[in-house]
Amino acid sequence: MTGMNYHSPVLLKESVAGLNIRQDGVYVDVTFGGGGHSREILKQLGPGGRLIAFDQDEDARANQPDDDRFLLIEENFRFIKRFLKFYGILKVDGILADLGVSSHQFDQPERGFSTRFEGALDMRMRRKDALSAREVVNSYSFEDLRRILSEYGELRKAGPMAGAIVRARDKRPIESTVELNEVIMDYLQKGKEFKGLAQVYQAIRMEVNQELPALKELLQQAEQLLRIGGRLSLISYHSLEDRLVKRYMRSGKFEGEVEKDFYGNPLAPFKSIGKLITPSPEEIERNPRSRSAKLRIAERIEVIKKDK
Incomplete structure (x- = not known):
């Protein structure tokens, strides 16, 4: 399987351009997947440049480019600072993230990510992890299930759905x-069942993989890792992620x-570069899974507190 078959990179040119790549810089692709974004970064790096990639799904290792400037770390990006330090890297020039689930993961029935196939309730991006969708569905309390469906799935009937599951x-x-779909089908809006199922699966998946806590940790560590002038280029796919990134x-x-500060100057560590970027109609037609993508780019700036 080639990287492009594994996952078609979304907003490829735009997200990599947002990094404003220096040929001798050090960059991190925290969601390697099929390697599309990483290969584009490597094209723009010179012989002295370096690219470190993260991916917690062991399937991604098959997509590694044969390039001495490249290193793949098979871990969750929430540990980015720890592993970069292990390899002697304390500062980087850019960090790119393409959040969400890869096409490869969606298209494997046994992974349980997709509403389209019959498969085990799994949804683990890192299959060594203990918590799976089966444990969430079968062992979480009514209150915890209701909270997850409401907060992560933004479902109006989170309570009735949680009750039906219990x-x-x-x-x-x-x-x-299939069994989960049958249990909750009566609580989905008529005519919009597919959308409702997708929201339920999103909620459970986000809990299994602790996606929002991991994103928060990534953003906080990016602030510490990026050099002044370094760039953060981040693609999100739903409002919960995008809201965290924007804020x-x-x-x-x-x-x-x-x-x-005293004079009213903002003390934020980033400044936004350009406006929100979304896929073109042509990209959406070519890759329908890109339709909800939102790209935000920010530059690390020095915060100088000016006292009176």
Whole structure:
């Protein structure tokens, strides 16, 4: 399987251009996947440049380019600072992330990511992890299930859905995607069942992989790792991710307003570069899975507090 078959890179030119690559720079692709973004970065790096990639899915290792400037670390990007330090890297010139699930993961029925196939309730991006969708569905309390479906899935009928899951599993464990679909089908909006199922799967997947906590850790560590003038280029696919990214790039915080010095100058560690970028109609036609993508680019700046 080639990298392009594994996953078609979204907003490829735009996201890599956002890094403003220096030929001798050090860059990190924290969501390697099929390697499309990484290969584009390598094209623009000179002999003295370096690219480190992260991917917690062991399937991604088959897509590694044969390039001495490249290193793949098979770990969650929430540990980026720890592993870069292990390899002697304390500062980098750019970090790129293409969040979400790869086409390869969606298209493997046994991974349980897709509503289209019958498969085991898994949804683990790192298959060595203990927590799977099966454990979430069959062991989480009613309140925890309701919270996940409401917060991560933004579902209006999160309570009734959670109740239906609890009642069904009391009779026998819910083992497959098809069984889960049958349990919640009556609580999905008529005519929009596919969208509702996708929201349920998103919610469970985000809990299994702790996606929002991992994203927060990535953003906070990016602030520490990026050199002044370094770039963060980040593609998200739903409002929960994009909201975190937008707020942090604007204020260096996930909640509240940006802090200011005595003279009213913002004390944020980033400045946004350009406006929000979304796929062109041509890209969406070529790759329908890109339709919800949002790219934000920010540059690390020096924060100087000016006192009276």
